[in-house]
Amino acid sequence: MTERERPRERTDGMRPAVLETYGPADLSAVPVFAGGFINFGYWQPGDIGRPLTVADRIRSQQDLYRHVLDTVGPVEGGEVLEVGCGLGVGCALALEEYAPARITGMDIHPQQLERARRANTGLLASAGPARFRLVRGAAERMPFGEAEFDRVYSVEAAQHFDDLEAFAAEAARVLRPGGRLAVASFFAADPAAPDPLAALLTTFADGLDIARQPADLTDALTRAGMEGARAKSIGPAVWPGWDHWLSAQWGPGTWPRNFLHAWERGLLDYYVVTAERPRA
Template structure:
């Protein structure tokens, strides 16, 4: 994800704390071990969402990304910023890949991922599922190792999107696909306002950048067919509806919806292919 020593590929203190001792995955709003805002169905906005609804929304965000790279049967997949690895397990169970590699920069997250997936690791072994420490900007893999590189709600932490794009292009085989979903600031000038509204931007956990910073970097790295699609309408209203039973209006987590409504922030799926 990010850095500790001013070199891209290290780990910033805010990332180290949030995903280490603070263990964001244990927060009730991220039920199920997934750490994302979710991809919500229209019917989820009626009534009070259940924990099952919340978990499904997070799983559906993974499905939304992985579906862009199908078919994945027999493929070698890399998830960048895998967290607890529950998304890796979903990919393994539902898409039939030959191998899923979960990569994360945080050693405590990798320890949790191995515990959370102990049964799968024992059953399938490293031939089908493995967890590796590495940074988005410096991936510990050989050229052309993967058929698909994907990332779910982690790119907002990456220090250098150009280095990430170059690394993604390097480790993809010809014909391989990259798929990234995260939130970006359409207007870079919005960064100060986002810091006022949202603690994660004020504290430096999330970085305000336009989606073009990533799409342009993917193109410069030699990937083709780069596409960027807004999915904010399927993310922000559902996320805020889920929060409404736990957080009062005006509290900072509910400002994500306000930021989207004001055009300061949006959620995207960005895809590309290595020719």
């Protein structure tokens, strides 16, 4: 691990950049992340080359959740955990569209969890804790017993995890035999990428995001005893649409537009990583 990859000093269990971004700065309130979701979106081919609406943006973020839930499924009737649930709107989508027996949203940031409780007041009340709960916990230290969940998923949070080995071990521990994991996030596509990514993208330079390769996670999952760990790129469905959406608010040459440049240069890509806990 290079100095640039090494997590910065932690406060309250979080690196300072994570504490600020999801606390006082409230990334969920930034207009580019509409609807309470905080992800780059899973875009349709028809989205490119036409003006995009806020409804298009919200749909793209919902569709990323749907893609992950379809990948980790079947979800219906199961105990499901989202790691890094943010405002819990993805949990709400999973509960309403995929009918798990119960969805648990876990996040490390207490301010995010408070926002999630406010955002989902009605659904939390109507579903009750038997079907929907929000819990504070870290990806590396999950506050659950062994084999509690049939499915574990995470949407655009793994780039913040301090320790992928610990996350992989915890995911394997809390999954039931035959349970499946799906993690959607962006990873360095080149071993030499951390320094170029930090030069292009503020989030890597300030320690919010950590540059790891997808093999760092798939190998960690295999070492944790999971089977069939693999990473599949979904970059073509993410980066062009994300940049097109940004173009209405950020001009050429501004740093958020460099996500597309990093992908085009082979430095960064978006992946869905999957694995399964063996049945025996």
